[in-house]
Amino acid sequence: MIQEIALGLLTSSVAVEGTSRLIVDIAMYFGLFVIVAMALNFQYGNAGIPNMGCAVQVIIGGFTVSAITTRLIFTLAGNAGVEILPWTSDYDWVYNSPVNVNIVNSWLSGKPLFCISMLLFTIAINLVLGAVIGWLISLPAIRLRATYLMIVLITMADASQIFGRNITWISGGTLGLFIPDIFKWYSGDRTIVMAIITLLIGLISFFIFRTMLNSPYGRLMRAIRENEVTVGSVGKNVTGIRRNILMFASGITAISGALIGFYFSYVVEANYQRALWTYWPWLMLILGGPGNNAGTFLGCALVTALRRIIIVNKWFLQEVFFFPIAYFEQILLGVLLIAVIIFRPNGIIPEKLLYIPGVNYRKLVDEEVVVDWRSASKSRGASSGISGIFRTLGGKKEEAGD
């Protein structure tokens, strides 16, 4: 029976429309937000860097596709003898974009290897440029305390959008820019291929982050999160480590910006709003539980499914609610954030303690240590007074102070 159902499902033809279209759409956005939220978890959940500038990192990905990859494809197509309209001036770059992309798309349809190499090139260049932008935003911000760091990064997210809006050669200004379809060689629905690639990149980035977090560097990151003064006092370069974390996570986050550009075959700065690429990933992280990947995944799945269902069924939902449905998403973001912070501040799946073989970490954390300086010896260098300084309550150590 089950075999028959499975066989029936697998052999049935799935037309990518209606519910299937919604599923592909949810999968695509889930993959994108998994990448962003996991990078955020890496920065905030494990290293304590409250990165409110995720949108900057994502927008760099989009700008890379429009400003570098598209130019490269146009140049190579021109060199190959494809007759495209002029595109070097700002005016031509924007207004000839639809026609040029159409011409280039028909040229790309017979070149799968070239298209795949363009995708890989874009991912590679995104990693590099994302890291560079991570380094740039860390220059003025990394030494700041958490609150000020957040404010500076929010401002940078807005600034990057203003750059995109006003500098035409980046992404076509307010009109945006069409992107060559690098899956033109595939005869079916290219969005499924994009969704698969995005989910695979999400999975790979999960393995990368997991490996880093389980390494000694991951423990160092958590130590910085808990008490950066202590880590600094033992000779670690806290500022340098935080900068490295920001650069690394920034490179990974930039990939999602490029993927969304390819998904829509269109890049415009308005697609990379602060609310979408910073606040929603934050909600996912806080809802799932900062500091653990399972929580981040759960948060991503819940929020993405909820958002896409609301967006797709807006007309239906409008009949149910008394207020304009356009505000429902924002209301949901606010209400969920408040509810989670009040009722489950550690998220749905709270962070687990570190697993270090042979060390009972929970007991170390649970122990209450009271420092009693009055019982310390006044004489300098006296070793007898040392045991009197720390009196640990609970367990055998209580005897030491008595």
Place this chain on the structure above:
Amino acid sequence: MDMDTILFWVMIAIWVIMPAFIVYEEIRERKALAESEAATEELQVANE
């Protein structure tokens, strides 16, 4: 069966495998942590 259908089910498979693997790993780590705590407790009791 056309290519779109195959890719659609591949996408669903990746989508299911990904969280399932992560949850499995999370459970395994929590179990290892609990076992490690129990072992340390036993060692301490034995030392006392």
